Amino acid sequence: MKTITVSSGKGGVGKSSITAIIALYLARKQNKQIVYADCDVDAPNAHILLNLKEKDFYEKEEIFASEKATLIAEKCIHCRKCVSEDICNFNAISWNKEKNIPEFNKYLCEGCGSCSLICPAKAIVLKKVKNATLRIAKTSYGFPLVTAQLEIGESGSGKIVTEVRKRAEKLAEKNKADLILIDGAPGIGCPVIASIQGTDYIVAVTEPTPAALHDLSRLITLAKYFQAKTGIIINKYDLNLKMTEKIETYAKEQNAPLLAKIPYDERFIKSLVWQDEILLQTLSETYVPDILKAIKSIQSFSI
Template sequence: MNRKKIAVISGKGGVGKTSLVASLASIAHKDEEVNLIILDCDVDAPNLALILPPKSKEEVLTQDTFTTKKARFLEEKCVQCKQCYDNHFCEFSALNWDESNNVPIIDYLACEGCGACKVLCPEDAFEINPVKSGEIISYKADIGFPLIYGKTKLGSTTSGLLVSEVKERATALKEFSDANLILIDGPPGIGCPVIATVSGLDYIIAITEPTPSGLHDLSRAIEMVNQFNIPFGIVINKADLKSASQDKLNEYIRKSNYEILGEINFDLAIPEAMSYAEPVVDYAPESVASQAINKIYTKLKHIISEL
């Protein structure tokens, strides 16, 4: 199999994305035809490592990332003209005025590092510096394959860049040259991090559930994926949930002629497996959910082998 890059995304969080990724990863790892690398690009809330922990804590590699920039005020250069505050140099309201010391002060959480203050200050009393924006953590998971994920630092506004960096660092892993399946736990939503995740992928799995918000968020996620022209399939979690939304979801998928990759009925084995921090396919291999996920894997493998 040629190398394929696949992400599981969801328009919203809490619909079973990470749980599905962990189980697909476990099945793929047992597949002799597959050499797997797994990425968690949900950098604002990376949870996959909880279910797929490292084999050995000593081998966990943590690297800082510096994808965020922030302004720094250089008091020695300031002539206290107050133009930066009075003329609203900062569009992000990150520049305030310290009346007692008669100098500007920077709200570092609000600062986007845009550089306007540096350009506009007549005395060049600001500089823009990269600051730590997060971490990239990589290790061999206890069930045997490399896992790499990013984690944003509180206040960092560059989650999309961190996602790109996670993808880039994965290519530097020694296992990358032999890997023929890159499986990604994507971020929820349709913003920068998910756009950075899906760019350059071969296939997307969009997971949803039959609720009003599930349908709404799925349609937004698909709209985004369609911009990239990437083939995708839909997984419906809690597919047997009887509700008016279920009919609407089925109608939406049927009318749009979208592919259903699989359906997972409600199964208590899933939350139980999560509470033991295990993929459900390992925790309860005979459960209804595990059988459904195995079917999804088989279908997925067939689809990607034909891409």
């Protein structure tokens, strides 16, 4: 079983659409057993692209992947040790003078436990916080989707991604799947690192703009650090041929082969807006064979 992660650095370059057509092609045309994991837990969208309805989800689980400091007020001895220097490095604790107790900013608290360790009265405890809901659905294409939605106002996206991947791996083992396909988050921070750690192959999607190239270069540097094989897809390449050339040069310099150049194709937007499965299928047959061929021939990586 292999894992492929589709990532991009910059958002909105076509990551999710390209992940979806790769999945469709492998499932429909090559009869591969795959598990689709939506690891953009901040703003997951795969369930929309795959046209899933509420009834398609057969499993739901609450994820408690982070902790937050809370005060047991009656135990507080007002010593103020928790607000002294070198305790909370995240500015999450302030002293409420009126009530003479500490107050915790839940948006800033990282759940590190430093305040709870320093408190001589054991008045500060860490409480598990529900920070996501994970769901599994059966899609009309035959493969399952594992997705999770971060709770509004919560953090810990990286830890939630790790949970999504764990569930996807379990499911893949059960189904004897050939591949786990991961749709990653934008950026290069914790959710992205959690998405590419230990993956067999990274498909880096970009577009011909200076911003996308800059973000791609940050992603490629990260991928190199994790020693993951990476290939590049330039989406909407014909919108700026000069920039496309620049990206191609960059790809050569970095030894990250160019897998495909996909033109600006309005059918992508149409398939998205109208959630048109047949159109998505057509797009997958148009563009995916070349991508898979390139991965195989250039990097001898076959799915």
